[in-house]
Amino acid sequence: MAVKRKGLGKGLDSLIPDKNVSPSTKTKVEDDTNLKVVLLNINDVEPNKVQPRKHFNEDSIIELADSIKQKGVISPILVNKKDDYYQIISGERRWRASKHLGLKEIPAFIKDYSDLETLEVAIIENVQREDLNPIEEAKAYKQLLEEHSLKQDEIAEKVSKSRTAITNTMRLLKLDDRVQDMIIDDMISTGHARALLAIDDKEQQYTLATRIFDEKLSVRDIEKIVKSMKNPKKEKQKKKLENAFIFTDLEEKMQQAIGTRVKIAAKDNGKGKIEIEYYSNEELEHLFEMITSIQKGE
Structure with missing residues (x-):
């Protein structure tokens, strides 16, 4: 019985093969998606430059490498065929862990996707797994909005989130770059970040963000400070x-x-x-x- 996937946009279910299959069950994959598992030279595979996820925890990569060493790559990665290489659509962590182990080959599904489909699948997979930090997620939505002319309602439908959630996530990009980095590094929460959005001055945003981290201020604390600054x-x-x-x-x-x-x-x-x-x-x-x-x- 296939595992039911959540959060797929309309028409995108057919784009993503079941992530719980292994090479030993490739007949089922062929029946469901017409895709075959192939072994690719790992040096012929490269990350997707528009992959929304930019930050990979090194410790988690090593843990995954240990798992692969014992059991192999259970779930094939998904790639796009380019001129002289294969572009990763999903499974970059598995690829990185396999490279870490020094493996020569990696199992993969090959699919012919457009740039928009590639980005959509990458975003959906990462959002489902909660692999993206809030800034990476916001930038991915912005990319769909600006480079592929999707509307926020369309993005919301594809990732099974509300339009308000998409809007609120994208608003984080209005923060000072240094504050965005603090969000990425888990120095402040998204709750703190949203409170800081009420301040237009980016230097003040950063000053308050450092206070949040240094003084361990709560979201409630920062809301009071922002309120007093806005209405002295x-x-x-x-x-x-x-x-x-x-x-x-x-x-x-x-x-x-x-x-x-x-x-x-x-x-x-x-x-x-x-x-x-x-x-x-x-x-x-x-x-x-x-x-x-x-x-x-x-």
Whole structure:
């Protein structure tokens, strides 16, 4: 029974052979896809220059090489025939691991794809396996959009994601290049990155990104910082209103204590003055006696 694949675009299912087959089951592959497993000289195979995945973890390649050493290349790679070489469409990790082992040949399916089909299959396979980092994924969508004139709705359908998800991923490319590198290196999360998108100044983006990493700030923390940067006047006004409420309460309590009107004039630097009104010499003497009695501790 063939393994059901998820996330394939309409019409693309026939482009990708079952990844769980081995050379020993090539009859089934022929029946399903009319493709045969062939052994290619590994030096005649080259990576796809438009492959969306640019970063390969060396440790994972070595682990895969150990597996291949024990069991062989279970899933053939998928290639396109070019003039004097074969271009990898999917399976670059298997090819790299095989090269690492010094293998001379590698099993492969050969298919005649257009440039658009090649890119689509490469993107779909990587997205399904979650092999792409967010920046690689964003650049792949951008390539489909700009070089192959696909619309975002079409891209969303092909990779089985919402149009909003495609848009949000591509927005990451508006970040400073240094911030994008930090995303690739897992120094900050995509949640942090999306919060930074609210800032237009790229230098500020990078400064905040380094703070996220150095100070281990949460997404919530960075959202608050960005909000205060975007709305400094509102934050200041809010603080003034809070202080005004406190001062009004203090004024009322002091008025009740001494029996006359009191006004607090506060400054932004924490300083200020208190004004106490009196309406006769007798009242002034009474206030004086109250203050001095407090000083004497009576």
